[in-house]
Amino acid sequence: MGYNPKEIEKKWQKIWEDEGAFEPLEDQSRDKKYILSMFPYPSGRIHMGHVRNYAIGDALARYYRKRDYSVLHPIGWDAFGMPAENAAIKHKLHPGKWTYENIDYMRKELASLGFSFSKSREFATCDPLYTRWEQEFIIKMFEEGLLYRESTTVNWCEPCHTVLANEQVEEGCCWRCGTEVQHREMPGYYIDIVKYADELLDDLKLLEGKWPNRVLTMQRNWIGKSQGLEFSFELSEESRKKLGGKFESYQVFTTRPDTIYGVTYSALAAEHPIVKYLIEHQLLDPDTAEAISRIANSSERDRAQAEKEGYPLGIDVIHPLTGEKIPVWTANFVLASYGGGAVMAVPAHDERDFDFATQYGLPIKRVIEGGETLPYTGTGALIESGRFSCTESADAKEAIINIFEERGIGKGTTNYKLRNWGVSRQRYWGAPIPFVHCDDCGLVPEKVENLPITLPEDVEITGEGNPLESHPTWKQCLCPQCGKEARRETDTLDTFVQSSWYQFRYATDPKKWESEGIDREDANYWLPVDQYIGGIEHAILHLLYARFFTKVLRDMGLCDVDEPFERLLTQGMVLKDGAKMSKSKGNTVDPDALIAKYGADTARLFILFAAPPQKELEWNDSAVEGAFRFIKKLYGRAEKATHRELPAIEHSKLSAASKEARAKVYDALKKSTDVYESSFAFNTLIAACMEALNALDKQEDEAVWSEGVYIILNLLEPIIPHVASELSERLFGRANLSVTIPLLDEVFVQDSVTLAVTINGKKRTEITVSAEASKEEILAAAREAGSKWLEGVSLIKEIVVPGKLVNLVVKPA
RNA sequence: GCGGCAGUGGUGGAACGGUAGACACGCUACCUUGAGGGGGUAGUGCCCUACGGGUGUGGAGGUUCAAAUCCUCUCUGCCGCACCA
Numbered sequence: 001m002g003y004n005p006k007e008i009e010k011k012w013q014k015i016w017e018d019e020g021a022f023e024p025l026e027d028q029s030r031d032k033k034y035i036l037s038m039f040p041y042p043s044g045r046i047h048m049g050h051v052r053n054y055a056i057g058d059a060l061a062r063y064y065r066k067r068d069y070s071v072l073h074p075i076g077w078d079a080f081g082m083p084a085e086n087a088a089i090k091h092k093l094h095p096g097k098w099t100y101e102n103i104d105y106m107r108k109e110l111a112s113l114g115f116s117f118s119k120s121r122e123f124a125t126c127d128p129l130y131t132r133w134e135q136e137f138i139i140k141m142f143e144e145g146l147l148y149r150e151s152t153t154v155n156w157c158e159p160c161h162t163v164l165a166n167e168q169v170e171e172g173c174c175w176r177c178g179t180e181v182q183h184r185e186m187p188g189y190y191i192d193i194v195k196y197a198d199e200l201l202d203d204l205k206l207l208e209g210k211w212p213n214r215v216l217t218m219q220r221n222w223i224g225k226s227q228g229l230e231f232s233f234e235l236s237e238e239s240r241k242k243l244g245g246k247f248e249s250y251q252v253f254t255t256r257p258d259t260i261y262g263v264t265y266s267a268l269a270a271e272h273p274i275v276k277y278l279i280e281h282q283l284l285d286p287d288t289a290e291a292i293s294r295i296a297n298s299s300e301r302d303r304a305q306a307e308k309e310g311y312p313l314g315i316d317v318i319h320p321l322t323g324e325k326i327p328v329w330t331a332n333f334v335l336a337s338y339g340g341g342a343v344m345a346v347p348a349h350d351e352r353d354f355d356f357a358t359q360y361g362l363p364i365k366r367v368i369e370g371g372e373t374l375p376y377t378g379t380g381a382l383i384e385s386g387r388f389s390c391t392e393s394a395d396a397k398e399a400i401i402n403i404f405e406e407r408g409i410g411k412g413t414t415n416y417k418l419r420n421w422g423v424s425r426q427r428y429w430g431a432p433i434p435f436v437h438c439d440d441c442g443l444v445p446e447k448v449e450n451l452p453i454t455l456p457e458d459v460e461i462t463g464e465g466n467p468l469e470s471h472p473t474w475k476q477c478l479c480p481q482c483g484k485e486a487r488r489e490t491d492t493l494d495t496f497v498q499s500s501w502y503q504f505r506y507a508t509d510p511k512k513w514e515s516e517g518i519d520r521e522d523a524n525y526w527l528p529v530d531q532y533i534g535g536i537e538h539a540i541l542h543l544l545y546a547r548f549f550t551k552v553l554r555d556m557g558l559c560d561v562d563e564p565f566e567r568l569l570t571q572g573m574v575l576k577d578g579a580k581m582s583k584s585k586g587n588t589v590d591p592d593a594l595i596a597k598y599g600a601d602t603a604r605l606f607i608l609f610a611a612p613p614q615k616e617l618e619w620n621d622s623a624v625e626g627a628f629r630f631i632k633k634l635y636g637r638a639e640k641a642t643h644r645e646l647p648a649i650e651h652s653k654l655s656a657a658s659k660e661a662r663a664k665v666y667d668a669l670k671k672s673t674d675v676y677e678s679s680f681a682f683n684t685l686i687a688a689c690m691e692a693l694n695a696l697d698k699q700e701d702e703a704v705w706s707e708g709v710y711i712i713l714n715l716l717e718p719i720i721p722h723v724a725s726e727l728s729e730r731l732f733g734r735a736n737l738s739v740t741i742p743l744l745d746e747v748f749v750q751d752s753v754t755l756a757v758t759i760n761g762k763k764r765t766e767i768t769v770s771a772e773a774s775k776e777e778i779l780a781a782a783r784e785a786g787s788k789w790l791e792g793v794s795l796i797k798e799i800v801v802p803g804k805l806v807n808l809v810v811k812p813a
Numbered sequence: 814g815c816g817g818c819a820g821u822g823g824u825g826g827a828a829c830g831g832u833a834g835a836c837a838c839g840c841u842a843c844c845u846u847g848a849g850g851g852g853g854u855a856g857u858g859c860c861c862u863a864c865g866g867g868u869g870u871g872g873a874g875g876u877u878c879a880a881a882u883c884c885u886c887u888c889u890g891c892c893g894c895a896c897c898a
Contacts, residue, residue, distance in 0.1 A: 344898080
């Protein structure tokens with residue numbers, strides 16, 4: 001009877017659903033595995049990237065279930081966000097309706113692929129029940145001083161009409177729409193992620209060997225820790241006067257205090273208060289003032305690409321150790337947002353300072369020995385550095401920091417590139433930030449019993465402004481503190497807040513979802529996620545935020561977990577014609593169409609066979625046919641298994657071909673543990689199963705066939721579950737799918753072995769010897785077989801690698 | 814510039830330091846079929862004077878009895894960060 005994927009896939013998906021086969025066990029004394037693939041955004045339809053992501057996770061979940069673990073393998077929907085609003089504008093449809101309709105459709109698509117997700121733990125992040133707990137966490141963070149509201153310069157995306165976090169700005173442009181971001185001064189809510197910078201950095205060590213190196217590196221770079229000296233430059237007497245007595249000094253930061261005697265100028269960012277003062281009080285000539293203003297108004301991106309540009313400010317500072325006067329400039333390469341927006345410049349030992357000094361004819365003073373030419377940015381012995389001359393850089397750094405600390409004019413300090421996380425979004429389709437503005441009490445968090453603060457339904461999304469702002473009544477509320485009339489906050493939370501704690505929500509027993517956000521005991525049992533699977537594009541954003549949230553939740557007492565994701569697998573993209581599949585390029589392959597034509601098992605088999613999961617996968621229609629062919633072949637050959645259970649086989653009595661077949665079958669079995677538990681090289685396991693089937697086909701022993709099919713179906717069930725279940729039920733009553741099959745050593749024992757004979761490491765010929773042959777016998781055979789290459793040379797060494805080869809080392813006589 | 818990853822047939826990709834190219838796709842020939850599709854058998858890195866031999870994992874060195882694999886340098890590609898003091 002022919003292979004009919006449609007029929008058997010429908011049949012098994014129903015059986016699994018009826019059996020509740022994918023729910024984790026209630027018993028927390030059992031060994032557990034938490035397998036998590038990153039949840040999807042409900043954009044409308046699934047794409048091949050989803051198929052790959054969930055095929056990998058599903059294979060692991062199914063494997064561990066078979067190994068008798070209690071397995072949590074959940075799915076949900078990252079459901080807030082911009083596309084829903086854009087769709088609302090376009091189709092005049094409420095974002096919620098659009099979102100939930102998409103979820104319903106995509107849920108069916110995922111089910112049609114046979115993925116073994118827990119049904120009871122599914123949720124969407126836009127569910128009011130999810131929002132409720134998130135709002136409570138946000139309030140707690142506020143109470144603990146981790147969340148604050150502040151007016152600063154923000155990244156503003158005009159098309160998206162919202163503020164963006166630093167992490168969401170890529171090369172100066174919006175990560176979603178690609179428009180260049182503008183800088184605007186406006187109030188917003190911030191989460192103090194920098195407070196956890198050190199732990200986020202240090203704990204990356206715990207993930208070494210378990211997360212891909214490049215993700216660890218990217219996070220390290222992003223946090224960007226640097227240690228050095230922070231001190232203040234005192235303004236000279238005249239300069240203070242010029243500045244109307246408003247300023248006495250300003251702070252600078254350096255990672256190279258050992259070069260401090262080489263300072264020949266100092267530079268301020270164009271936005272620095274002193275520069276602003278000088279401009280406002282017309283203390284600079286008009287052309288210079290205008291040029292500086294132009295720099296201040298240009299984007300960081302433009303400044304990064306611009307030529308070095310700067311102007312002397314006509315003021316100077318006193319060198320803290322030498323007492324010399326140092327001229328102060330403003331320069332376009334000084335960032336306002338880092339290290340106080342001011343630098344000490346050491347042109348001899350810093351490339352930027354050097355370029356600038358050369359350009360403007362400023363003095364260059366070497367204070368570190370080493371390197372042939374300037375600038376020399378390495379370390380070495382100090383020269384012309386007062387009492388520190390002849391000291392090595394490392395010692396000098398320490399000593400100079402000490403001096404500053406003793407004199408109370410500076411201190412050793414640490415700076416981070418990481419900035420606090422701006423979570424305000426001026427959009428409708430997000431979780432409302434649960435605060436109230438009261439004229440008397442100021443910023444007040446909403447009472448917990450009033451949560452969730454939900455979105456108004458009666459809105460018209462136009463893309464102009466924030467619908468919460470323009471809604472006639474939604475904003476109006478009473479102050480939770482004094483009870484007077486007040487205004488509700490109209491900003492909503494960044495959607496990355498939702499994806500930062502969803503792994504804890506899944507872990508919490510759904511029976512407790514009404515009464516708890518995260519159940520501590522459940523979280524401690526299930527977390528960390530044993531294997532997390534997702535795209536590399538989240539290397540910084542989501543993975544950093546989720547790590548941070550985990551630590552915050554831990555410190556709130558909601559769990560005892562330090563890191564959320566024990567192991568991370570970053571899957572490669574799915575390409576077609578060398579490019580990422582995308583609608584705009586028109587190179588997509590629709591999973592639904594693929595399933596309709598070949599069935600879910602073929603889709604899953606192809607996607608796991610075509611490339612190792614970490615690598616990019618190039619789509620290939622004929623290779624899909626190949627996967628389909630293999631399943632059909634397996635389906636047809638399975639009939640040759642006539643025993644209803646794993647047969648006892650007397651190995652020594654088998655034909656050579658049968659022995660070979662058994663060896664291949666057990667090779668695959670042996671390989672499977674490593675593949676499912678560590679390497680995830682599903683492609684090699686599938687290849688091993690193909691080899692085994694090919695070898696079985698070359699022999700006729702029914703017991704060997706039965707054993708082979710029994711094992712192959714067991715090994716492939718996590719990959720092609722429908723076919724494997726169907727055949728297993730028919731042949732073995734599914735008994736082969738719920739057992740751990742022991743490896744039989746006897747299968748690998750061979751009567752004779754074929755060894756390669758190499759001369760000086762080059763393969764020349766082969767010998768076949770009895771398995772018990774002694775080293776002498778093997779060498780004699782090898783010399784005999786290789787006699788042709790041994791003429792006229794002298795044999796100086798002989799090496800036997802058991803079961804592999806014989807190497808004869810010769811040299812000219 | 815800094816950091817990470819990767820370079821193996823026509824293609825996707827295999828190879829605990831031990832016979833390079835498993836497995837699959839494609840291709841060629843033959844068989845089966847009325848054709849198409851499907852199935853089967855054999856072959857398929859490159860070169861040569863071809864039942865034999867040479868050569869071969871981006872390139873150059875090195876370690877080793879033995880290197881795709883380890884070390885050094887170098888080239889190329891992809892990705893991330895990027896005037897962070």
